[in-house]
Structure formats: structure tokens, C-alpha cells
Amino acid sequence: MRITYIFIFVFICSLGTGLAQQTPAPKQNNTISIVGATAHIGNGQVIENSILTFEEGKITAIGASGDVDPSGEIINAEGKHLYPGFIAANATLGLVEISAVRATDDEDEIGTMLPHIRSLIAYNAESKLIESMRPNGVLMGQIVPRGGRISGTSSIMQFDAWNWEDAVVKEDDALHINWPGSFSRGRWWAGEDPGIKPNEEYQQHLRGLTEFFNSSRAYLGGDRKIKNLPYLAMESVFDGDKKVFVHVDGEREIQDVIQFKKDQNLDELVIVGGYEAHKISDQLKENNISVLVTRAHSTPDNEDDDYDLPYKLAKLLHNEGVLVGLQSSGSMERMNTRNLPFYAGTTVAYGMDKEEALSLITSNVAKILGIDEFAGSLEEGKDATLFISEGDALDMRGNILDKAFIQGRELSLKSHQTELYERYKEKYESQSE
CATH class of the missing domain: 2.30.40.10 (Urease, subunit C, domain 1)
Structure with missing residues (x-):
């Protein structure tokens, strides 16, 4: 019996070593x-x-x-x-280990307006996925929650740490908003007609977002006797200490985001995805809005799009003077984040200068994330x-x-x-x- 216990103890120790x-x-x-x-x-x-x-x-x-x-x-x-x-923007590394195992999934919280949700404290520094980024040169990342209309607050981490306290290099850097779509696809599994049709609730969703921002301002300007965590979390947004990242793709929707920025007097706003951002690049430049473009290794969304639009989107925006970075959200995004340098390489194959392509995952991303004082380039003092x-x-x-x-x-x-x-x-x- 004693030998059996010793065997079990050694097995458990070796298993922990293999998993850590x-x-x-x-x-x-x-x-x-x-x-x-x-x-x-x-x-x-x-x-x-x-x-x-x-x-x-x-x-x-x-x-x-x-x-x-x-x-x-x-x-x-x-x-x-x-x-x-290399810097992985808009990543969920450390928030999910195995998608099919609910206990390892911390990327999404229940609710709609969740500015107080912080990816920082859910970050698992011992994730095997994080470890697999480093052999490809991906050494830092912006860790972003998903879900809801306002999904929460991201933080920027370096990928060699004991825990989240050791890993963080910039705490609570940005608020993330999932912008509604003006069109929707019929959900066949819900009995809806297939195909694309106007989203009749689009304006309602926009009003809800605007009302939340306005209510937050009213609360913060009041006596605050009753603690409201979502409203309190908006204070750093209104003060300009926290950037706003809006996840949006369509041309009309991006135009509405630009107007929202003006209406809400937001200093720094970033478009994430921006599939049709090249159509209004002049407006983005005029309003000082940068873009983290959709994953380069993607297929076109619309049947009349250029077959190589995702490959050359970064160059199209860069040529118009928009500050551009790359990100890898989408299908199997955590595993695919290690391919970040090859997304940059693909932009070179479609016209981007190689050193400019490198900046899409280094200095440009550092500027977009607000960490260029100490990261993103090989310069004295960084x-x-x-x-x-x-x-x-x-x-x-x-x-x-x-x-x-x-x-x-x-x-x-x-x-x-x-x-x-x-x-x-x-x-x-x-x-x-």
C-alpha cells in the first residue's frame, strides 16, 4: 500500500510539472x-x-x-x-485555455454594459498558449474581454510572469465597445428567414449606448451616495485616462462611431476590425482615429469585394495617413495569435514596405495602445x-x-x-x- 501511495505522489508531481x-x-x-x-x-x-x-x-x-x-x-x-x-493587440490570451471546458473560460461575463469588468484579474500567466507565443517573437499583448455591448476593460501584459501582478505593464488601458450592426443575418436555427436584412433594432441599440454614457456622466456629477460600479468605471474614460476601442466593421457603422466620438467628446478612440474603414479613411484621419485592422489571413466578407482586400487593407489605410496596427481576433484567435508576424509578412506580399509592415506589430501598435514611451522599438531608454x-x-x-x-x-x-x-x-x- 505504501508503494502505491508513493507512486501516486510521484505521478501527481510529474503531472504538475508537465502542465505548469x-x-x-x-x-x-x-x-x-x-x-x-x-x-x-x-x-x-x-x-x-x-x-x-x-x-x-x-x-x-x-x-x-x-x-x-x-x-x-x-x-x-x-x-x-x-x-x-511583437505586440498582440486585442487578444484573449490567458482568459481561455480550452474553449470546450467552461471552467477555463473567463473571456465573457453576463450582462450588457460592463465597463467595470477587468481582464486583468482573470489573466492566467501560466497559460500554455501564452508560452507558445514566445518562440515566434510575440512577447506582449493587450488582453481584452469579450461579450456585451460594453465588454469591459483591457490591460497590457508581458508574457513571462508568475501571476497577473507581475505580468501587467499597463493597467486598465482601454474600454471596449461592441458596436451594433445596421444589418443582421437571419438565424435559421431560430426560425428566421436566411439572408441579410436591415437590423430594425439598430437605432434602439445606439440610443441605449448613448443613454448609458449620459447616465454615467450624470451619476459622476452627482452625490454618488449609492455605489454604481459600471458608472464609476466610466470616470477614467471621461477624464481621458482610458482610451475607447470600438469593435466595428461596416462603413455606415464607422461613420456613426465618428459622430459618437464627437457627441461624447472622447479624446482617443480606436477602431478594431474596420473591414470597410478604407472607404472613409479621410474621415478617420481628420478625426485622429487609428485602426487595428481585421485579421490579414481572412476571406472577403462580401461577394463584390476584392479577393485580396483583407491582405491589403492595412496598406490602403496606411497610404491615406491612418495609423494602423494588426490584430488576430476571429476563429481560433488564441492559437492564431502566434501567427501575428506572418500576418505582417502577408501585407508585404501585397505592397507594404517590409519595415513599415514590421511597425504594424511593433511601434504602431505601441502608439495605439499608449505604451510607446517604453515599448515598440529598439531605442535608448526603452x-x-x-x-x-x-x-x-x-x-x-x-x-x-x-x-x-x-x-x-x-x-x-x-x-x-x-x-x-x-x-x-x-x-x-x-x-x-
Whole structure:
């Protein structure tokens, strides 16, 4: 019996080790210089044969060889490429582990107007999915709740932490609104006629949203004797401390969002999705509205759209002077977030300059999220969140990471996927001998 108990104990311990994420890296305790790499700054600049030095988690120097002297531990990256860490905007990483297991799903709460719901405290830093982002260079993300008309408040996390307190780099950065559609599709399973038809409740939904904003302002300007958490959560929106991200695709709807921004006197508003944003790009630029475009690896929504519209949408908006970033929401979005660099690579195949495409997942996204003071590019004074790749990181063939750092801490690039790769690689290599 004693042997049985010992076996069970060892099995449980080994199971916990197999399921847990790797131990987060310790703080940087020595100066490190990366020498000889082609440095892609993230803002359109490239430095050949570069030297980048960082200490205590911050970049202290970067320049071409001869302009900067290396110090501390030297990492020889000759013939390789150096990039800022990629940033996954509008992600649900850490909120859902297995979609079919309800206990692991924290992305959606019951209700309609939920500005007080915070993704921050639901974030699971030990998610296996988060661990699998890092080997592709995705090192940070904006973690966003889903559901409701107002789904809640996002926060921005780095992907090497013990818990959400360690992971957060910007707390409660934005409020997220799911804008209603002016058209609806018939739900055959509910007995409705199939096909697309006008949404007769569209104006009613808009009035409800406007009434909530107006009621929140009235409450905040009153005595507040009765605590109302949704209204209290709106204070930082009205003060301008929190951005507003509106998830919307249609041309008419985006025009209504622009008017809503003016009516509600909102300083910073971001369009998420923006499938038809290119049709009114001039209005977006005029109103200083940036766009996180729909996933590049998508098919057209309408039968008369260009077949390659999702591939070139970022370029169309960029050409008109709109600040653009990429995001990966949609079917199997958590798993597909690791493909973020390849979405940027696809925009290159459809006309985008390669360094401008890189900015779609680095400096542009950092500006849109409001973290460009410390993230998004390889510049002196910013966080040493970066990685070395053997080749072009926007190409599946070249995105092979050699080393990666978050705030100067060197990461493990192993994951469940890399372990399986090594396991089956050994199997087939032994069979071919």
C-alpha cells in the first residue's frame, strides 16, 4: 500500500510539472551587448552591423559598429536579425485555455454594459498558449474581454510572469465597445428567414449606448451616495485616462462611431476590425482615429469585394495617413495569435514596405495602445523587450528565434509545441538511418 501511495505522489508531481509553465526568468543582473546583427528598429529604420547594449532591463545604447562600444557580456549575432518584441493587440490570451471546458473560460461575463469588468484579474500567466507565443517573437499583448455591448476593460501584459501582478505593464488601458450592426443575418436555427436584412433594432441599440454614457456622466456629477460600479468605471474614460476601442466593421457603422466620438467628446478612440474603414479613411484621419485592422489571413466578407482586400487593407489605410496596427481576433484567435508576424509578412506580399509592415506589430501598435514611451522599438531608454532571429522574422522560413528577452530577462523559448517537434524529429531521424 505504501508503494502505491508513493507512486501516486510521484505521478501527481510529474503531472504538475508537465502542465505548469516554465519558471519566469530572473531579473537581469549584468550588462549585455548584442553585436553584429541587422537591427530592425521598429520605426522604419534599419541598422546594419549594429551594437545594442542593455542593463537593468533598459536599452542603454544602440548604433552601428564603430559608433557604439559594446560592454558586459557579448552576444555575437553576426548574420542574424534583431527585432523589438511583437505586440498582440486585442487578444484573449490567458482568459481561455480550452474553449470546450467552461471552467477555463473567463473571456465573457453576463450582462450588457460592463465597463467595470477587468481582464486583468482573470489573466492566467501560466497559460500554455501564452508560452507558445514566445518562440515566434510575440512577447506582449493587450488582453481584452469579450461579450456585451460594453465588454469591459483591457490591460497590457508581458508574457513571462508568475501571476497577473507581475505580468501587467499597463493597467486598465482601454474600454471596449461592441458596436451594433445596421444589418443582421437571419438565424435559421431560430426560425428566421436566411439572408441579410436591415437590423430594425439598430437605432434602439445606439440610443441605449448613448443613454448609458449620459447616465454615467450624470451619476459622476452627482452625490454618488449609492455605489454604481459600471458608472464609476466610466470616470477614467471621461477624464481621458482610458482610451475607447470600438469593435466595428461596416462603413455606415464607422461613420456613426465618428459622430459618437464627437457627441461624447472622447479624446482617443480606436477602431478594431474596420473591414470597410478604407472607404472613409479621410474621415478617420481628420478625426485622429487609428485602426487595428481585421485579421490579414481572412476571406472577403462580401461577394463584390476584392479577393485580396483583407491582405491589403492595412496598406490602403496606411497610404491615406491612418495609423494602423494588426490584430488576430476571429476563429481560433488564441492559437492564431502566434501567427501575428506572418500576418505582417502577408501585407508585404501585397505592397507594404517590409519595415513599415514590421511597425504594424511593433511601434504602431505601441502608439495605439499608449505604451510607446517604453515599448515598440529598439531605442535608448526603452525596455529591453527584444529577440534575435536567424532570418526574416516576418517569414515563416526565417522566424527562428535564437534568444529573446523581456525587460532584459532572457526567456526560455521552449514550449509544448517545441517539445513535440523535438520528439517526433528524433523519431523520424532514427527511422531514416
